[in-house]
Amino acid sequence: MLLLNMEITNGHRSAEQQKMVTVIKELKRQRNALILVHNYQDPAMYEIADLIGDSLGLAKAAVNTSAEVIVMCGVRFMAEMVKILNPEKIVILPTMEAGCSLADMATAARLREVKHQHPDAAVVSYVNTSAEIKAFSDVCCTSANAVQVVNSLPQDKVIFLPDRNLGSYVQSKTRKRIILWDGYCFVHDKLDAETLQMMKRRYPGAKVIAHPEAKQELLALTDYVSGTGGMARFAKEDLSENFIIVTECGMTDLLRHEVPEKNFLSFCNVCPYMKSNSLSLVARSLATLRHEITLPEEIIVGAKRALDRMMAIAVK
Ligand code: SF4
Structure with a gap:
């Protein structure tokens, strides 16, 4: 999680973007709003952010804010998670195009x-799921704590959803039987091992950091597998100068911005859902309070129970 209190200094911001940033800052003040920006967002969004981080970190950080309105510059399941953990706040997603094909699977x-076929299995859902799926789950997990969460359960069998690659990664680290869901994130799933091999040969010595939504091979x-929060920590703390970052392309933009003294090469794809946010849509969302996230009470209660269980396990 990065607490942002600096200006963009690269000088590439257009006059139009500059104007939009000024408008957003004024609307934000009038609305008493907090703007959360996911690690994959376009660099143009950094300057309006109160916080930049991963999905769970942002949702948790919003709990202690006195803001009345929270704008989530990410995708819908992230905005839902903010709402689940902050049900009394107005939570806004700037565009309804910001879905997630993995969550939809x-x-x-x-x-x-599947639960009917395996009544003795626990249901563990990755946070990249809808609020409804979270409410149906025994416990949630992130890419960082998935192995720990699965190992903590009393059941020997686990229905793990929705990402088959993260599920396979967990299976490689646990003795429990993982029942895989056939879902995948196309942004990560289409990254191939052969191209990465070529990059490693071309840049010998560069440390490779990858997201576990990529394939097992x-x-x-x-060198290191982690969600976006762990990727940022590793890149900052590791003594290497050169890194190959394997995930959505926005992560490399953020690391270049945050750790300018190191070199970050990108092996990535762009997520069109993430990139459907823009400064003008954030301005519109603050002006109109669209699109507000609303969830049925029982879904909020059930999903929060699964998230709370995860957090209780992950802090032990
Ligand atoms: S990168 Fe895009 S498609 Fe993949 S899990 Fe994230 S939001 Fe969904």
């Missing part, structure tokens, strides 16, 4: 069927 109807070629 897990439906409650299918989960009921690719992860086997890396």
